[in-house]
Every structure is written in C-alpha cells, then in structure tokens.
Amino acid sequence: MIRKWIAIFLFFIVAMTMAIMGLRLAIRQPEIIDVFTQNDTSNVIVKNFPLTDKGKIDWWVDNKNTLFESYGFPKEDKSYGTYTVTFWDYGNGYKKFREPERSFLNFFYNEMYCFDSGKENERCLDKNILLIINRSTTGIVSYTTEHKYYQKKNGDIFEGE
Numbered sequence: 001m002i003r004k005w006i007a008i009f010l011f012f013i014v015a016m017t018m019a020i021m022g023l024r025l026a027i028r029q030p031e032i033i034d035v036f037t038q039n040d041t042s043n044v045i046v047k048n049f050p051l052t053d054k055g056k057i058d059w060w061v062d063n064k065n066t067l068f069e070s071y072g073f074p075k076e077d078k079s080y081g082t083y084t085v086t087f088w089d090y091g092n093g094y095k096k097f098r099e100p101e102r103s104f105l106n107f108f109y110n111e112m113y114c115f116d117s118g119k120e121n122e123r124c125l126d127k128n129i130l131l132i133i134n135r136s137t138t139g140i141v142s143y144t145t146e147h148k149y150y151q152k153k154n155g156d157i158f159e160g161e
Contacts, residue, residue: 030059033090035071036115040083042073043115047090049130053145056087056131057157060143080137088113089128097124 033045050056067073074083097114114124132144141151142160151157 037073037075040075040077042085044087045090046087053147057143082137083135085133086129087131088125089130091126094122095124096121
C-alpha cells in the first residue's frame with residue numbers, strides 16, 4: 001500500500017514539474033539584445049525566441065509593426081520595397097573570434113558569425129539562425145527556418161519547397 005502511495009506521489013511531482021516547465025516555455029517572451037541594420041538588411045540578436053516554426057512566424061506577424069516603431073526594422077529598399085531580417089540566437093552571448101580548427105572530424109566546432117558593430121573584442125556569435133524573413137519585389141514574404149514558408153498578399157501562409 002505504501003508503494004502505491006509513493007508511486008502516485010512521484011507521478012504527481014513529475015507531472016507538476018513537466019506542466020510548470022511547459023508553461024514557462026509557452027509564456028516566455030522574446031528579448032531583443034541588438035539590432036544591426038544596413039540598407040534593407042537587418043540582423044537581430046534575440047533571446048527566448050519561440051521554439052516552433054508557427055510560433056516564430058506568428059510572433060513576427062504579431063510584432064512586426066511594434067518592432068518597426070521601436071527598432072526601425074524591417075527597413076524597406078526605397079526602390080523595390082524588399083527587405084531581409086535575420087534573427088540570430090544570442091545563446092551564451094558575444095564571444096571573441098576564434099580561428100576554426102582544421103580537423104576533418106571535429107564535430108564540436110561551432111561556426112561563428114561576427115558583426116561589424118559591437119564591442120571591439122567580443123562581437124561574434126555562434127552561428128545559429130532562428131528565422132530569416134525576405135520580402136521580394138513582388139511583395140511575397142518568405143520565412144526560412146528548417147523549412148520554407150511563404151505568405152501570400154492576402155496573408156495566408158503555406159509551406160513550400
């Protein structure tokens with residue numbers, strides 16, 4: 001009988017822990033760390049970005065106007081109306097650039113991307129792109145994660161190739 005109660009208690013603890021962790025992930029808000037814009041291209045460094053493709057795209061659609069008002073992106077090309085926004089994972093923060101090891105089978109090497117602006121020594125991130133948004137000259141918006149999505153002019157979003 002005691003074993004039954006212990007098992008029920010442990011199950012309850014595990015279920016509550018999973019529920020709390022799931023709720024934390026569901027309600028976490030993305031935080032913008034830095035924005036680097038040149039012409040119609042913006043690189044945005046973020047923490048706590050949504051985990052799913054749908055979450056990332058929905059967040060962008062819901063916050064696009066606020067981001068423009070607060071940070072000035074997306075900045076459209078004056079002639080063509082195009083823009084590109086790349087969201088980068090802040091991860092463990094900015095790092096000093098390090099030369100890649102030339103080992104053929106180095107599975108632990110993370111490619112780095114360095115920004116022109118920022119601290120002199122620490123201006124690089126591990127290359128982890130979360131979302132790329134492009135608007136073409138025809139007004140079609142594409143979203144690239146691990147998959148490719150397109151948004152028609154009427155707002156409908158569909159997965160493409």
